[in-house]
Amino acid sequence: MKKYLYPYRYRLAVLWSMVLLNIVSGLAIPPLVGRAIDGPIHDGDMAGLVAIVGVIAVLGAADALLQLARRYFQTTTAMAIEKDIRGALYEHLQVLHTGFHDRWQTGQLLARVTSDLGMIRRFFAGGLVFAITSIGMILIIMGQLLFIEWRLALIVAASAVPLFLIGRKFFREYLPAARSEQDQSGEVSSAAEEAALGIRAIKALGRGPLMAARFEKEAAELRSRSIFKSLIASRSWSGYDAIATSAVGAVLVFGSTMVAGGTLSVGDLTAFIMLQLALLWPIEATGWVMAHGNEAMTAADRVYEVFDTEPAIKDRPNARAVERSEVRGELVFEGVRFAFEDDSREILRGVDLRVEPGETVAIAGKTGSGKTTLVSLPSRLHDPTGGRILLDGTDIRDLRLENLRSVVTTAFEEATLFSMSVRENLALGRPDADERDLEEAVRVAQAEFVYDLPYGLDTRIGEQGLSLSGGQRQRLALARAVVVRPAVLVLDDPLSALDVHTEELVERALAQVLRGTTALVVVHRPSTVALADKVALLHEGRIAAFGAHSELMASSPEYVDVLSAEPEEVAA
Amino acid sequence: MTAAVNETETKTEKHDKHASWRGRAESAEADRTSAEVDDAASIKELRLQSRRLLGWMMRPHKKGIAFLCAILVVQNFTSMATPLLVMFGIDNAIPAIADRGDYSLLVGIAAVFALVSVLKYVCVRLYIAQSAKVGNAMLFALRNRVFRKFQDLSVSFHERFTSGRVTARQSSDMESIREMTENGVDDLVLAGLNVVTITIVMLVIDPLLAAVSLLTFPLMLLLGRWFSRVSAVAYRKARETVALLIVYFVESMGGVRAVQAYRREPRDRELFADLNTDNQYAQAKGHQQNAFMSGGMRGIGHLATVVVLLFGGWQVMRGNTELGVLAAFLLYMKRFFDPLNELVQFYNVLQSATSALEKLSGVLDERIEVAEPEEPKSIASPRGELRFDDVHFRYREDQVVLPGLDLRVPGGQTLALVGATGAGKTTIAKLVSRFYDPVSGVVSLDGVDLRDLSEAELRRHIVMITQENFLFNGTIAENIELGLPGAPRERIVEAAKVVGAHEFIEALPDGYDTHVRKRGGRLSAGQRQLVVFARAFLADPRVLILDEATSSLDIPSERLVQRALRTILADRTAIIIAHRLSTVEIADRVLVLEHGRIVEDGRPDELIDRGGEYAALHRQWEDSLV
Numbered sequence A: 001m002k003k004y005l006y007p008y009r010y011r012l013a014v015l016w017s018m019v020l021l022n023i024v025s026g027l028a029i030p031p032l033v034g035r036a037i038d039g040p041i042h043d044g045d046m047a048g049l050v051a052i053v054g055v056i057a058v059l060g061a062a063d064a065l066l067q068l069a070r071r072y073f074q075t076t077t078a079m080a081i082e083k084d085i086r087g088a089l090y091e092h093l094q095v096l097h098t099g100f101h102d103r104w105q106t107g108q109l110l111a112r113v114t115s116d117l118g119m120i121r122r123f124f125a126g127g128l129v130f131a132i133t134s135i136g137m138i139l140i141i142m143g144q145l146l147f148i149e150w151r152l153a154l155i156v157a158a159s160a161v162p163l164f165l166i167g168r169k170f171f172r173e174y175l176p177a178a179r180s181e182q183d184q185s186g187e188v189s190s191a192a193e194e195a196a197l198g199i200r201a202i203k204a205l206g207r208g209p210l211m212a213a214r215f216e217k218e219a220a221e222l223r224s225r226s227i228f229k230s231l232i233a234s235r236s237w238s239g240y241d242a243i244a245t246s247a248v249g250a251v252l253v254f255g256s257t258m259v260a261g262g263t264l265s266v267g268d269l270t271a272f273i274m275l276q277l278a279l280l281w282p283i284e285a286t287g288w289v290m291a292h293g294n295e296a297m298t299a300a301d302r303v304y305e306v307f308d309t310e311p312a313i314k315d316r317p318n319a320r321a322v323e324r325s326e327v328r329g330e331l332v333f334e335g336v337r338f339a340f341e342d343d344s345r346e347i348l349r350g351v352d353l354r355v356e357p358g359e360t361v362a363i364a365g366k367t368g369s370g371k372t373t374l375v376s377l378p379s380r381l382h383d384p385t386g387g388r389i390l391l392d393g394t395d396i397r398d399l400r401l402e403n404l405r406s407v408v409t410t411a412f413e414e415a416t417l418f419s420m421s422v423r424e425n426l427a428l429g430r431p432d433a434d435e436r437d438l439e440e441a442v443r444v445a446q447a448e449f450v451y452d453l454p455y456g457l458d459t460r461i462g463e464q465g466l467s468l469s470g471g472q473r474q475r476l477a478l479a480r481a482v483v484v485r486p487a488v489l490v491l492d493d494p495l496s497a498l499d500v501h502t503e504e505l506v507e508r509a510l511a512q513v514l515r516g517t518t519a520l521v522v523v524h525r526p527s528t529v530a531l532a533d534k535v536a537l538l539h540e541g542r543i544a545a546f547g548a549h550s551e552l553m554a555s556s557p558e559y560v561d562v563l564s565a566e567p568e569e570v571a572a
Numbered sequence B: 001m002t003a004a005v006n007e008t009e010t011k012t013e014k015h016d017k018h019a020s021w022r023g024r025a026e027s028a029e030a031d032r033t034s035a036e037v038d039d040a041a042s043i044k045e046l047r048l049q050s051r052r053l054l055g056w057m058m059r060p061h062k063k064g065i066a067f068l069c070a071i072l073v074v075q076n077f078t079s080m081a082t083p084l085l086v087m088f089g090i091d092n093a094i095p096a097i098a099d100r101g102d103y104s105l106l107v108g109i110a111a112v113f114a115l116v117s118v119l120k121y122v123c124v125r126l127y128i129a130q131s132a133k134v135g136n137a138m139l140f141a142l143r144n145r146v147f148r149k150f151q152d153l154s155v156s157f158h159e160r161f162t163s164g165r166v167t168a169r170q171s172s173d174m175e176s177i178r179e180m181t182e183n184g185v186d187d188l189v190l191a192g193l194n195v196v197t198i199t200i201v202m203l204v205i206d207p208l209l210a211a212v213s214l215l216t217f218p219l220m221l222l223l224g225r226w227f228s229r230v231s232a233v234a235y236r237k238a239r240e241t242v243a244l245l246i247v248y249f250v251e252s253m254g255g256v257r258a259v260q261a262y263r264r265e266p267r268d269r270e271l272f273a274d275l276n277t278d279n280q281y282a283q284a285k286g287h288q289q290n291a292f293m294s295g296g297m298r299g300i301g302h303l304a305t306v307v308v309l310l311f312g313g314w315q316v317m318r319g320n321t322e323l324g325v326l327a328a329f330l331l332y333m334k335r336f337f338d339p340l341n342e343l344v345q346f347y348n349v350l351q352s353a354t355s356a357l358e359k360l361s362g363v364l365d366e367r368i369e370v371a372e373p374e375e376p377k378s379i380a381s382p383r384g385e386l387r388f389d390d391v392h393f394r395y396r397e398d399q400v401v402l403p404g405l406d407l408r409v410p411g412g413q414t415l416a417l418v419g420a421t422g423a424g425k426t427t428i429a430k431l432v433s434r435f436y437d438p439v440s441g442v443v444s445l446d447g448v449d450l451r452d453l454s455e456a457e458l459r460r461h462i463v464m465i466t467q468e469n470f471l472f473n474g475t476i477a478e479n480i481e482l483g484l485p486g487a488p489r490e491r492i493v494e495a496a497k498v499v500g501a502h503e504f505i506e507a508l509p510d511g512y513d514t515h516v517r518k519r520g521g522r523l524s525a526g527q528r529q530l531v532v533f534a535r536a537f538l539a540d541p542r543v544l545i546l547d548e549a550t551s552s553l554d555i556p557s558e559r560l561v562q563r564a565l566r567t568i569l570a571d572r573t574a575i576i577i578a579h580r581l582s583t584v585e586i587a588d589r590v591l592v593l594e595h596g597r598i599v600e601d602g603r604p605d606e607l608i609d610r611g612g613e614y615a616a617l618h619r620q621w622e623d624s625l626v
Ligand SMILES: Nc1ncnc2c1ncn2[C@@H]1O[C@H](COP(=O)(O)OP(=O)(O)OP(=O)(O)O)[C@@H](O)[C@H]1O
Pocket: A102, A340, A343, A347, A365, A366, A367, A368, A369, A370, A371, A372, A373, A374, A413, B521, B522, B523, B524, B525, B526, B527, B552, B554
């Protein structure tokens, strides 16, 4: 937290001085009013009255201006701080590994970035200032009260004891309740997001009503948690109000007897009670402030949950930088093992594979055999749990992550496009790519359709590229990878959504690109194998066969099983 | 008026600002519901709608709200009683004791004070509990209504609106309304009551003095008017900036793998920072205006004190007014202005909630393009005959996807669609499952126009597996069960077995109860496809549409699926879209599509013999197999 407040220290210092001044100016007025009544008005001294009123007017004007300036700076500063934290949180989320993102619903992250930060901001801009103002006011008023009549002031002080007890209980109960409400509100956003993202799947099955029922369940849970939280509040705030009022009553009773006994003047008693009435509101509002404080605390907890998650994949301390031009592109897997966290099954159990510079190796294997997992390792989307991967003889973990990822580029099996311009999508991995680079990549991927879109490359494509056809999406994603011109190109089932004819065109154009590039290509059908110099069969976590397609067709029955269409034709 | 013009200007400016990376959408309205246009008339209309929405939210809680008001009235009395009692005590009880040693009056006052305290306790407690119930119930109803509306809106709406914006409506807009219901409605009502009662009390105790102090009223009104005018503009804008921020956040977190793999972090950060800053300024704007109002109110309060003190003092000196009356008056003034000062802050919250409500009512008023029929027809025993009669379709004005399609698929037939990518295959499938309505022409099932079938009826007969395999957060069993909600476990397992998903599911740590994580991140692409397949199989519809349902499968799994398909599809109508001709071979009939036109139509073996487009494709495919 301190880190984010530091840049604003001067502003905050000014702000707090204004807050203090504002308290003083606000409190200075009631005694003057009391003085006016007891003095000039009582004595019929018009000139004296005008003088006091003049002072009040000046003070009042100053108070109003201070109030304005203070509020203005307060919100401006708080908004700026909120923005800073949000930016930092975003940056942190960006570097967290995919495992984290798989597990966290977007709605939960969103709740942290928006409503939780909002809560913290509101507390700092409103609640905290208010709390400190109140405490300041309470202290000053208590001082004044003591000055006017210490015996009466003691009565007021005594009322603090039950207030404290109630407050303590409140803290204990409210914190967990607020937390569980905030968590649930993240669930509700997640449900909303998912139902919007999956709208096609839902509509295709006609499950709108079912989804609505599920959403309703989440929303109902949120409702009951909110109500529960408010019930806790209702039990304590009510006490605050009642105690503060009783204290006024007590003062009036004792004060009156004192006035009757001649130990106190009417003016003093009036001033005392007037001051005490000024105390009423801060005390009544304490419950509200504490609630806000509690909510801000739990919100901060939730935000820190994310901040405290260390990125699992990051640079080693002495990581080396590599230049794209220096990389030959020799990629070696040495006894690579891999298991996902919290899943005991080992997906890769000692993969040994050597890809020579410029060579294209196809990876074949059954559904779920670990092909995608294997090819996600060279760009360090995951780190192996055993063994190592060498690029030109260096363990990739000793290379700087950003360098590595500019050397190794992946086209995923799902296109993962963004609702931005085509250009922005194409240049995702190379923002400085010029028109020619884009054109070339578009040609290789046979994605010329982009020029026929209403605004060409400036057309915004729908969310996840869903305003394109399946094959168009896949070609765009392929072009995006080609634009980067990496030393190692990873293509995960890059042609699955293309028709036979287009597939052949893409293969022909791609073959030229692949000539100088080390490539790993995940394949499912024999036609794609044509791209590769050699094929590796991934079977039970190991490379079970490695060689040219025709060799393997002859020598490896498993390979035939995975990649040959023969038996089907027999069956047909 | 000028405000509206200004807003339009800033809006266009804003669009330009991000256009460089967001790209251009077909219409400028892409981000908005159609109700949210900027001209003055529609803003007015939107205000009206949002008020109606508020009315809708409150209607079921009339009694609850009346009860709340009653509590507040009592509570207001208790607050009001305090200074009255003080005044009474000072003016009467003290003299009684001093002159006659008569304590009874004081005892009476003490008793009343005790009563007031208890009443206050009860009121506050009841109020908070009851208002939480009412407020949350209203939010609950609103959330559900908005959710259902989003579900009803067409796919094309969602395409331009984006899920991020949907999430924004359901999270940050709701949050703003929640903030309003949770804090301060009581302040508003209390302050209102306060103003009324104090005015009355003041008028009763000293009309002249009261009239003088009420001189400040018009000033307050002016200030309030000013604020509500400027802040409405500010908050409307702020709702939009936060929505943009959320859209960007949701999308870049959803695609975080691509972001990391393509080292897009710096660029993303830059764009996000931009949106973040925009949002910061937009949000701050309303609060800053509020600061002006807050200072102004404070000043007006002091002004009133000055005036009353001068005039009242003068009156006291002339003997027209009692000293105690003036003292009480000044106390009242304080009680009058203090809540108003607090109210200024609540006004802020209120304005923000109002804009949120406007946004939501914009959504609720959005016309549903693919609407439910007024008088739905039903099909008693569906045969599954599909017909396209001169169907024209386009997504965009300038690009016709289907230029007049005529097609009849008899019940029970398995039809395969092949053709180059972008030919319009998926489009045909989407028309059959009524994601869109044709621009002209009719798509019908068993002679009934799809537009005359209710949503529920249509989905019971026609189910599609889309090209994008979407899994929901939940277990594998839950995801399969989506095909037939309430299906017993045996049927789920059976469905999985038929499509060949059983083995891998059993091998997962928790079997069918394994959580698939966000969007099924825990499964491989082929596994996801199998789960979706099992889901469709469980649904058991008359008409089944498979759009590339086997594209990510390995050959052995594909073979298994095909074998299953032969039995599944035997007695139902099916449309299969596939690039792998192995899948096509199980079809009774093949259509070759080119730019939305049918160029060939016939049995697969016939077409191969005929030696046309399909035969060429087939040859090419066979060649690729070796
Ligand atoms: N995030 C994850 N957590 C746990 N297990 C996972 C995760 N991702 C994948 N798996 C499991 O790891 C195995 C390999 O998955 P992977 O995606 O690498 O398969 P694949 O060979 O690419 O299959 P496909 O051909 O279907 O794409 C699968 O059994 C899958 O269930």
